Amino acid sequence: MGKFEIKDDFYINEDKIKIISGALHYFRVVPEYWRDRLEKLKTLGCNTVETYIPWNIHEPKKGEFDFTGSKDVVKFVKLAEELGFLVILRPSPYICAEWEFGGLPAWLLKDDTMRVRSNHEGYLKAVDDYYAELFKHIAPLQITNGGPVIMMQVENEYGSFGNSKTYLKTIKDLMIKHGTTVPLFTSDGAWEEALEAGTIMNEGVFPTANFGSRSIEQMGNLKEFIKKGPLMCMEFWIGWFDNWGGEHKRRDPEDATKEFDDxxxxxxxxxxxxxxxxxxxxMNGCSLHGEIDPQTTSYDYDALLTEWGDITSKYEGFKSVISKYREIPEVQFSTTIKKVNLGEVKLTRKVSLFNTLDTLSKPVYSENTLNMEKLDQNYGYILYRSNLGKKRDLEKFKIVSADDRVQLFVNQNHITTQYQTTLGENIPISLDKENDNIVDILVENVGRINYGAKLVSTSQRKGIKDGVMVDIHYHSGWNHYSLELNNIENIDFSLGYKENTPAFYEYTFNISEDNMGDTFLNLEGFGKGSAFINNFNLGRFWEIGPVNYLYIPAPLLKKGENKIIIFETEGKYADIIKLQDTPSYSK
Incomplete structure (x- = not known):
């Protein structure tokens, strides 16, 4: 058993310690590479590793828990312990982290009265139930129980969202109820208003700050606020994340290194x-910059290691700074990782979504349109279908209150796409068949907002909410097809293909044991969608950039035949795809 204390400084078993930590999210790395990333953290000179714990991956459905595979946080922490690290855990119900809904499970939104991050009875009951299971796994890992975990976080940047001290105290009390015995901390922006709103020092919870520049000034602000005790930046932002259509973010390594030194x-x-x-x-999150601004699949962050784990010049600069405080250990990297160019792969089969729809989803009928959460769906797409009857021209057709991106088809012909500022506009349509004119509306959840006031917006509920208007009346009678695409093995490629419609494209290739390695799927020629390797969802792509690839770690490949399936919604595809040994960017 051990003891971690916060007094005038940090102490472990009465010995003062300087915490130099690195953030590494187990859920963003394949488990086969956890050791490699931790070994590289050790050769950087860090003595601690920090990770969030996202609620939505561990309880994907209410009452159904998963701590296996890439979600095995216990295995990750024990591996860190084996390599000599201390561990900081952040099991907050909300994590932000540019993660879908900030880590909150979407099923919370089935309750129309739900208000997350508040004293809402249903929300707190859900947190309590989750913690009852989560802490069975993480409580034994605390230093007080002989493990490496020295601190845990209460909430996350709450001072940038609310100021309810009763709520913060309730979360703290729930953590203690379920077994927390190590010191607790909060983390907030390093200015007075955020620190005042987001901390509960009178409850014995240690305040830390998050920032990425002006280190001397920010630490001065923190010191002024807490008056006494150690100063810690819980998130020293050394880069930034990318949004679709934006620039690929980069930060000058020398600037980041100087600020880290300070x-x-x-x-x-x-x-x-x-x-x-x-x-x-x-699982990408979504920013709000006037309109929704979803984040990319790549979470490279211009970090010390690249998305695929290569050491950068910024890494070397930080290592030089850390060497002033700690002796840098020599570590032999034990995981063999190489990048391979597998060349061109030809298209083998294709099928339109409309043709294989019934093999992927069983329709749910309702007079009125239902949002995803009412259908117990969390992510992906939802297709609404209705028969508008006889032949005629309609000057006004309106999809009312939908999120996030809407594609309208009449008799499987694309009419328009609405997104951001165009959502809710009237659309003239022509029903050109004598009878049984079918309208299909494909709605994509591009990722729920993970930070700020809109976290509690009705836009977090995905799909069509208010309904669809024909002329000046709401149209009733809809079939709903949920498409989380977690069953793509059910795609029937024999059912036919139609140009310029959402479709699935299959590419198969063989590799030998000797040619196994990390590779990058180049998506040049495709519009928007998601891709799968051997039924594993690699994430989203979008031709607007800035990234034009999806990273495929070697453990997702297998000796012999491998299968890539690409779901594309814009009618754009390539007969040949490329698997390269370098990533590709469009901006």
Missing amino acids: LLKLGHANVYMYHGGTNFGF
């Missing part, structure tokens, strides 16, 4: 991100 002279630090990794699946 920071360590004044206190303790956690480098965010030491290694960013990948938002596999549909």
Whole structure:
């Protein structure tokens, strides 16, 4: 058993310690590479690793828990312990982290009265239930129980969202109820208003700050606020994340290194991100810059390691700074990782979504349109279908209150796409068949907002909410097809293909054991969608950039035949795809 204490400084078993930590999210890295990333953290000179714990991956459905594979946080922490690290865990219900809904499970939104990050009875009951299971796994890992975990976080940047002290105290009390015995901390922006709103020092919870520049000034602000005790930057932002259509973010390594040097002279630090990794699946978050601004699949973050784990010049600069405080250990990297160019792969089969729809989803009928959450769907797409009857021209057709991106088809012909500022506009349509004119509306959840006031907006509920108007009346009678695409093995490629419609494209290739390695799927020629390797969801792509690839770690490949399936919604595809040994960018 051990003891971690916060007094005038940090102490472990009465010995003073300087915490130099790196942020590494286990859920953004394939488990086969956890050791490699941790070994590289060790050769950087860090003595601590920090990770968030996202609620939405561990309880994907209410009452159904998953701590296996890439979600095995216990295995990750024990591996860190094996390599000599201390661990900081952040099991907040909300994590931000540019992660879908800030880590909150979407099923919370089925309750129309739900208000997350508040004293809402249903929300707190859900947190309590989640913690009852989560802490069975993480409580034994605390230093007080012989493990490496020295601190845990209460909430996350709450001072940038609310100021309810009763709520913060409730979360703290729930953590203690379920087994927390190590010191607790909060992390907020390093200015007075955020610190005042987001901290509960009178409850014995230690305040830390998050920032990425002006280290001397920011640590001064923190010191002025807490008056006494150690100073820690819990998130020292050394880069930034990318949004679709924006520039690929880069930060000058010399500037980041200087600020890090200034920071360590004044206190303790956690480098965010030491290694960013990948938002596999549909787990990217969404910013709000006037309109929704979804984040990319790549979470490279211009971190010390690249998305695929290569050491950068910024890494070397930070290592030089850390060497002033700690002896840098020599570590032999034990995981063999190489990048391979697998060349061109030809298209083998294709099928339109409309033709294989019934093999992927069973329709749910309702007089009125239902949002995803009402259908117990969390992510992906939802297709609404209705029969508008006889032949005629309609001057006004309106999809009312939908999120996030809407594509309208009449008799499987694309009419328009609405997104951001065009959502809700009237659309003239022509029903050109004598009878049984079918309208299909494909709605994509591009990622729920993960930060700020809109976290509690009705726009977090995805799909069509208010309904669809024909002329000046709401149209009733809809079939709903949920498409989380977690069952793509059910695609029937024999059912036919139609140009310029959403479709699935299959590419198969064989590799030998000797040619196994990390590779990059170049998506030149495709519009928008998601891609899968051997049924694993690699994430989203979008031709607007700035990234034009999806990273495929070697452990997702297998000896012999491999299968890539690309779901593309804009009618754009390539007969040949390329698997390269370098990533590609469009901006």
